[in-house]
Amino acid sequence: MAPAGVPAPSGHLADNLLAFTRLLRRTGLPLGPGEAIAGLEALTEIDIADRRQVHAALRAVMVHRREHFEIFDQAFQLFWRDPEAAAHAAAMALMEANKTPQEKAPPASRRLAEAMQADKPKPPKPVEEPPQHEMTFSVSERERLQSMDFEAMSAAQIAEAKREIRRLTLPLDEQRTRRFRPDPLGPMADLRATVRQSLRSGGEILELSRRRRVTRPPPLVVLCDISGSMARYAQILLHFLHAVANDRDRVHTFLFGTRLTNITRQLRHRDPEVAFETIAHIVPDWSGGTRIGESLALFNRLWSRRVLGQGAVVLLITDGLDREGAAGLAEATERLRGSCRRLIWLNPLLRFEGFQPKSQGIRAMLPHVDEFRPVHSLNSLRELVATLSDRRAAHRGRMAA
Template sequence: MIPPRDALDVPEPAAALGANILGFVRLLRRAGLPVGPGEALRAAEAVSLAGVEQRAVVKAALRATLVRRHDQSLLFDAAFDLFWRDPERARAGAALALTEAQRPEEKPRAGGRRLAEAMAGPRPPPPPPGEEKPLQDAAMTVSEREALGRLDFEAMSAEQIAAAKREIRRLALRLDTRPTRRFRRDPLGPRVDLRGTLREAARTGGEIAGIARRRRVRRPPPLVAICDISGSMARYAQVLLHFLHAVVNERDRVQCFVFGTRLSNITRQLRHKDPEIAFEMVGHMVPDWSGGTRIGEALEEFNRRWGRRVLGQGAVVLLITDGLDREGGAGLAEATERLRRSCRRLVWLNPLLRYAGFEPRSQGIRAMLPHVHEFRPVHNLESLRDLVAALAPGGREERRR
């Protein structure tokens, strides 16, 4: 009898099947999924009950026992297709996946690099301490943390991505609180609460036993980020979007926009917990990545469509662009001035400020510069730390011209 086309090539003994399932669970764990021995036992039991005659049934059984959240489905599907093709050729498949992920003309799947490294297995252990290591001259080298601050996020391995996430978690963005129109009850509040006083008096037969007081509610202002993703900003946009992804998942009332030749709102896509899946969703949504730049049109569209929605209650705006406008700065001064008047604080982050001899020669830069509150560099983790310190409560506002 000829087996069906979608049947898995699994050995008949149950021990071999259990070993393959255990190897698959270890692969998912190395790739970043939170699975352990308990999930492996449940997966083996589910596969034994469902049977191995059909590939789709086995995949559904493993997904039901190993996947906890929806954002883990893409990584699970890629690992299943690669591992169950032929477990004995895992290393060859890992090398093939890593080669495909490094092709410049094709965009790798989400989690492809982490999956390839997980298929390759753990690294060999370090040599025993008894062996003498050759002396190396480290006079002109830098520490690993400093090198990580200059390394592009797209070129990082799984370990470096984890280290970068830890660095980004330390950059907790805490904005200074601002008073709102709402009040809350406070026995030591500066205002008298007349309604609260009468409400308490009604409970005691009209006798006023005490004066209720209230205090104005304070909360951090909204944060709006408008990031340039044109060709001249492509190498910085990857790093800055990782920073914005961490901010969006940490705080509320955060809105993120990107623009090249058109404006796109990517706040909902950045809400995804996994950064690789979030950026893949952004890549499918944004059609003008690494293209031209129309800063004036993008800011004018933002002011017209989104200004009143997201710029209330003293919002802080981060405008991330190098100021190199395709249209020569047409309408850029008016759009920037209107944006400045609509928010409490407009911070322009320009990676070109990393050069010591920077001069505002571009027409777009000269048109925007008089209408911003602050002008800061942004090109590595150190500049992001300076930005976080400036936006924190008690941070010093700077205006660089």
């Protein structure tokens, strides 16, 4: 049915446009009936025989973010040119599985091929009798996944863990600022606003204006180790950091191995595949050596005054194994602790029950952190979220070494 005020199109244009909208939705674009109606209206205002006008009109009304242009362009070329595009997309997906990682298509092409392949009708499954399972001694796979070490997970379990991590949020406890906002039920009287308001009634004060102090979550700064011993954990934790960066503002993320890299802007991209692909291009020292002391000293010198204001909370994610020993590590950690409100060290080595701080780097850093916590499973991440949102934990004293 055509929208009000739009003449009914002839042929199958409306049906094809609806199918094109569904294809874009399967690739991840946020489209709905409004975009389909707007696209149909746009096609009535242009020369439909001109392919360039059709492409420009549909992209103008159906795409709302620049990063979705590439997916739309590829989908438009496939859908409106070749009626057998679904079969070609299926062949592309099969060829994709046999390619090496260097030859694989970009994320947009893979997502489009998967969306086009979904158009193929699936054969009905044969009716089988439900198998009988002995559930007496079985354990829920979901509960087992919560406590499993990231390093011991299979590829399928890691994919499931990443989906669980994307649902986590990080509600840091709000801090009082120096700013005030008007509030009729506020605890403090606003004399200046009261006098200003009295001028409307000839200088007579009829009621008191009140105000309340503004509260907001503090900035969050993350320093994540991407050396060889931390590479497996860093890959999964980046999904957690991506979810946090897109859930709240004032999140600054840095990666360090043999050098320090700021990935704050790249991590704000809403599409995780595009964000991680961009990060891979700007981080040259992934799975290399570790220079924790040098990286922290560089952060203190170049970035601490920019991002550690207003009571920032710092998450330091590393195993504490430094190739330079403990040279300058204690001084750099102490200065970092003095520049922030709270320094939390997340170490995957704490997953071992008999862990002892025998490394020189760990012994140098440990006296200068507020909390020393494990980060190796979904349960440890949930405990971290609960701790950071606990107002009482934010005011505890510095932990004993």
